[in-house]
Amino acid sequence: MARVASSGIGRASAILASGTIVSRILGFVKLWVLAQVIGLFGQSTNAFAVANQLPNTVYVIIAGGVLTAVLVPQIVRAALHADGGTAYINKLLTIALVILASATVIATLLAPVLTPIWGLNLSPDSLALAISFAYWCLPQIFFYGLYTVLGEVLNARRSFGPYTWVPVINNVVAIAGLLLFAVMFGADPAGQRVATDFSPGMIALLAGSATLGVLLQAVVLYYFWRRIGLRYRPDFQWRGVGLGAAGRMAGWTFGMLILTTIAGIVETQVATIASADNSTASVQVLNTAWLIFMLPHSVITVSIATAYFTRMSEHASVDKFDLVKTDASSAIRGTSLIIVLAAAVITVCAYPFAAVFVHDEFVQVQGTGNVIIAYMLGLVAFCILFVVQRTFYALGDTRTPFYFTLFQVVLVVAGVLACTLLPAEWIAAGIALVVTVSGILQTLLAAFLLRGRLGGIDGRRIVQSLVKYLVAAILPVILGLILLVVLGGTRAGGFAVSGIFAAVVAMAVIGIVMSVAYFGMLLLMRSSELAAFVEPLVARIRR
Incomplete structure (x- = not known):
């Protein structure tokens, strides 16, 4: 039975990972095209970055994490109803659409009020440009929400593939929009175009194509609802189906997102202090580095933990808490096996990675690379926290995550404000390092609280596995750093930072050598987690 369950998790994780990999590759293509079209440094670039992150931020406040935390556990429990949860899903979707539509209209109308909250330190012209972009970007709130609701329902029904594959459409549309912008208005990879150079047509094409991609991503997902037999009918009779429990859970999550x-x-706000200098890392560099940071997390952790999340919710719904503990331990150890390697490789390759986006000035490569390194130091802890947080959600507990998030936010706010004392060129890296340190401390607190809730979390086994992975990574890191220096990745004019092709080649060489050394070390150490990871692959190849 355990083998069958593991096989099911493996298949679900593979489906999730495959879609995420394709989507993330296209996401990086989009990011690179964006850097070539409007640049990675400069005030106009940061104006677009502020506006384009607004819908994500507002959506997350209103519904993002609330939906993730509440939907899957509640839908799994609703499946025990006589109708298999259909009435509950219709009511839940109706509520979500009403809230999202109202919030989107209000947020769009308030664009001149919301934008300065994030972009207060932008110049007046750049702030005006950011507001213009925001009018086009903020409608994304509704479609992000629709995508999340439809996708989480599919996940709860164990249809994992569509949720991770449809973002491919979003990226393709966004890339097409950027290429069309370059053809019509010219590319500006150095970011020298000032805010007043942007016409209404340029604003509409750049921001409108981004919103169109999000729209299609959500609408196409509804097709897969029909494929698994779900039919949505608006239902405004919201009493009597247990939505009160969902509301209480959502309340704590809402507070956490605030x-x-x-x-x-x-x-x-602190990052925009450095935006006046076109050679200094600021908002867009932080956004780019964060997307690089999220790549292994999205492909590995989310793919594995999402499949486990549904199973943990099923076990928690029938009070099988020992199985919840087992699932959480397996998810942490399984994700960490690869995440440790990913963190090591990307940290070593941070400068070549940065050179993919900016390679004209080495100071910009250094600035971007330093931010990447600062974020990557916290990747393992971030991924463990993701699993721990989902375990609390599976237990129907959103109050405890609120408290350990409050702890982290206090540390972040204090640390980031202290970064204003740093030289401008170190502000972005300082912010990233503060996020990393506070995230590690938050993970330790969250794990301690989960241990108390479950009466243990298989801590000794988890710690032993993590120590084994970290020891196995020492030799690969040494070899990677030697290769980085040999390939010129630490100096101006070096091969590894001389251009896109050279950077990709250098990263490939370093990544392959480090991966072989890492897995070789784990084989010598007879890692049981590696054996569990490799055996299904070998069996499939043999078949």
């Missing part, structure tokens, strides 16, 4: 948004506002 906290993280406060931290995000402080981070952006």
